[in-house]
Amino acid sequence: MSLNQQDLDPDSTTDMEDVTDAEEELIKKCEGMWKDMEELSLLIMQVKCLTSELSQWRKETPEMIPLKEEVLVALGKEEFQKLRGDLELVLSTIQSRNEKLKEDLEREQKWLDEQQQILESLSVLHNELKHPVVTFSESRIFNQLKTKMRDIKEYKEKILVTLGEFLEDHFPLPDRNVKKKKKNIQESTAQLITLHEILEILLNRLFDVPHDPYVKISGSFWPPYIELLLRNGIALRHPEDPTRIRLEAFHQ
DSSP: OOOOHHHHOTHHHHHHHHHHHHHHHHHHHHHHHHHHHHHHHHHHHHHHHHHHHHHHHHHSOOOOOOOOHHHHHHHHHHHHHHHHHHHHHHHHHHHHHHHHHHHHHHHHHHHHHHHHHHHHHHHHHHHHHHSOOTTSOHHHHHHHHHHHHHHHHHHHHHHHHHHHHHHHHHSOOSOTTSOOOOTTOGGGGGSOOOHHHHHHHHHHHHHHOTTSOOEEOOTTSOHHHHHHHHHTTSEEEOSSOTTEEEEOOTTO
16 A cells, blocks of 8 residues: 555645645735735825925915005995894894784783773672662663673673684684684584684573573584683583583683
8 A cells, every 4th residue: 555745744734734824924914015005105196186286375376455444444344234234134023023012912901901991890880789879769770780781791792802813813723724604504513613602602501591501512613622621611511411511600
């Protein structure tokens, strides 16, 4: 049986492995040197570009603005005009906001004056009813009460108008395109009505039928409005029928 050289020399395998490892290490070093040369080449190109750009900047002469009085005055006027424009814009914005606040204040003051007049009229009426003058005839007292009631009714109408404007501004219907309810249209009952109309229905029911002030919740009552009135104590639900509500009797 014949044997080759590797079989005869056990160290030959180890020598071959060392040669392979040396080759791989040499290849890795070459690859590292090649990468370093690429980076060096890139740096050389960047240096050349920067050198060329620096040379170009050195050839150009920067334009200097002469510091003469006329130039300074012109620059000052330009800056002043710009500043003036900015200030005028700020002033216009502030004036617009002030006008809006003034309108809101006047409207609130008007509403407060009307409430004060109603309170004074009711106070006078209460005092007269609490301390009646015996010398007055019944007809005269009746006429005075009739006049007071008419004045109260007028103030009531004003309050309803003011309340309606306030509710329309702050509590609009969910869809601006929904038409308001009209009595002469048969299909209007399926349309949503405003919060002002709901309160007016409850108020009229409270004064017209005080022994049964509850109103049936119809499909035209928007549920969020009903929830708003109930949560804030403005309306009360029927203790036995949750589909009926009434206005809280604040006057009692």
